[in-house]
Amino acid sequence: MEQPRLLDRLRDHYDRILASPRFRQLATRFPLTRPVVRRRVRALFDLCAGFVYSQVLLACVRLRLFEILTEGPQDTATLAGRLALSPDATLRLLNAAASLKLVARRRGGRWGLGALGAAMVDNPAVTAMVEHHAMVYGDLADPVALLRRDRGGNGLSGYWPYAETDRPSALRPDQVAAYTTLMAASQPIIAAEILGAYPLRGHKRLLDVGGGDGSFLRAAAAAAPGLQLMLFDLPAVAERARARFAEAGLAHRAQCFGGDFGADALPEGADLISLVRVVHDHDDDRVLLLLRAARRALAPGGTLLLAEPMSGTPGAEPIAEAYFGFYLLAMGTGRARTPTELEALLRAAGFGALKLLPTSTPLLARVMVAKPA
């Protein structure tokens, strides 16, 4: 067996010291180590209390507190009336929300929006996520059982039914409606990240595979007026996209194709194929089927663009590893991958010339482009 390197041995030693209650007591008393101890205690408490913080946010969203406060600062009694809560319950909620920077105290005993509450205003993406998390938390109520049992059979795997079925093409409109609406709510911020990193210059026809209701393609159409649009998704989803394109007056520029990318050929003719938040939903064997199908469909010299949150993103580790790790476990398939893991899959499917492009908010999405090898 390989000998632990010196750095690893030092780390083990340090961890053993930190784990000792006697050391923690000493470190709390010693002025130089006290601030470090306090920061760690706070970080650990935040981990323990995370669910409670989320539920304070959920209460604010359900009571429409942020919208109410956009009208201007209001006092507790007025807010109690508008929230239909007792004055005591209102004050409890406002104090909790203020501690989380969702609301802020203003002069004269009034309350206004806090920095994070202000970011929730007109933010359907996060608002929809906050509501959706009721289901996520239900599935994670017993995390050890979730880790031990076979995948599937959870609220989330029912919500994303393509994760559980062998015949995703047979999914009915009512089975795809909720997740398609949820994805569309957050797509504008993802599209802004992608189009900021890859402005679509020089492309004639874009095929968005797993394109949902076409929200990404509509953003692409606005950014590149001459671009022709093609969308491939499960038949019931492609039908929704067709209706959205017609509503947006884009029917003449957009073609929608229904099918299963694991079984059916992708439509040909695009010089750019995008996979936006699609690959992380699937296990490696299915991703390879998808990437090979994209490789066959892509015009010679074309480009494949893959965009999603990735593992190994500095500063976003808990989002990829803890959040997506457990979310996708409950959903039943997929995982967040590092750029290196994605690169290996892309190469195995016949792509080369890979580039990871910088995005302005990498924790939301990173963008990788590739060309047929």
Ligand SMILES: C[S@@+](CC[C@H](N)C(=O)[O-])C[C@H]1O[C@@H](n2cnc3c(N)ncnc32)[C@H](O)[C@@H]1O
């Ligand atoms: C997480 S959603 C992403 C939607 C959209 N790209 C976005 O970012 O908002 C994944 C999409 O892949 C589609 N999808 C899943 N499995 C599929 C399959 N086997 N064939 C075709 N589309 C599939 C789903 O219907 C869904 O629209």
